[in-house]
Amino acid sequence: AHQWRGVIAEYADRLPAHVQERVVTLGEGGTPLVPSPTLSARTGAEVFVKVEGMNPTGSFKDRGMTTAMSAAAGRGAKAVVCASTGNTSASAAAYATRAGMVCAVLVPDGKIAMGKLSQAIAHGATLLQVDGNFDDCLIAARKLAEAYPVELVNSVNPDRIEGQKTAAFEIVDALGDAPDIHVLPVGNAGNITAYWKGYREYAALDAGAAHTAVATRTPIMWGFQASGAAPIVLGHPVDQPETIATAIRIGNPASWLQAEEARDTSGGLIEAVTDEQILTAHRVLSAEVGIFVEPASASGVAGLLALSDAGRVPAGARIVVTVTGHGLKDPQWALRAADGSEVAPVRISSDVVSIATALGLD
Ligand code: F0G
DSSP states (O other): OOOOOOHHHHTGGGSOGGGSSSOOOSOOOOOOEEEOHHHHHHHTSEEEEEEGGGSTTSBTHHHHHHHHHHHHHHTTOOEEEEEOSSHHHHHHHHHHHHHTOEEEEEEETTOSOHHHHHHHHHTTOEEEEESSOHHHHHHHHHHHHHHSSOEEOSTTSHHHHHHHTHHHHHHHHHHSSOOSEEEEEOSSSHHHHHHHHHHHHHHHSOTTTSSSOOOSSOOEEEEEEETTBOHHHHTSOOSSOOOSOGGGOOSSOTTHHHHHHHHHHTTOEEEEEOHHHHHHHHHHIIIIIOOOBOGGGGHHHHHHHHHHHTTOSOTTOEEEEEEOBBGGGSGGGGGBOTTSOBOOOOOOOSOHHHHHHHTTOO
């Protein structure tokens, strides 16, 4: 039986040689592309969900971390650093452990989901809560990596983009061609940059050279930021980004220009969704689609539903929406009802009759 070997082994022919000298992998990639009858019916399109929470540390970051960490290991690096809203730190910590390297992470004070914090600590990273937001953390991490013997593994590191582009390859391989539209959340803008690179590379291949499929085209890229942290939509940095979607609470994305390029060259858009729209999409995903994600991950679906309500989704279009991280990272949001009230389990004695009554089975 075929066992998925991680994105570097699976896409060796499409990745640079320097990430393949000393491969550091936890078997990332090969994530499900789930057709969603619910989202298809809601939008009048043919919608697939790319479930990136199924990566080893529960987010898409692992695709880029295997390549960044392999490159660092190949150069003989002993230590890595990253700034993070949580998922990058969880991933960096796990892959550094695998590589036998020291890992330092800079996170914004008090705005990290508990699951992510636990992961970084469990994997033995040195975690520093910085008095500042993600953007401040990234500036500090960049300066540290310039002045000290430690490698930066944020998505400004081009090796990260190389790994993350494999998600686009997997989608083309699964569908037999690129979708019409690709939808995803945008924070620091590394992932939209990576998907766009992956789709363009597959579309540029000669027939027969691709992994299993040949893309005849590239998709239209639709990116969504949280409205309190939407610098690309506003056209200027946001000093005090705010959103319940802490993973994308970013005011000055490092890959801003690349995101605009993906948007403009693909004929796409980058728009904002409110926290309320994000939480509604989060509920649709968990209660109607069957996929549990963290809030930031629902922003692509939130945007897709908003555009559908506005009559802007082309009928019958084939659409892939990436959900970026697992719901268990930040589970508290499931315990809040649409009206904001706490959801608590019904307490009951253990006799079968009362249970049956509570279930309305009598
Ligand atoms: N979704 C999740 C769950 C994320 O963790 C991130 C980014 C994004 C979307 C946005 O992706 O930055 O490539 O545009 N998280 C980073 C981190 C910033 O530190 O974990 P992007």
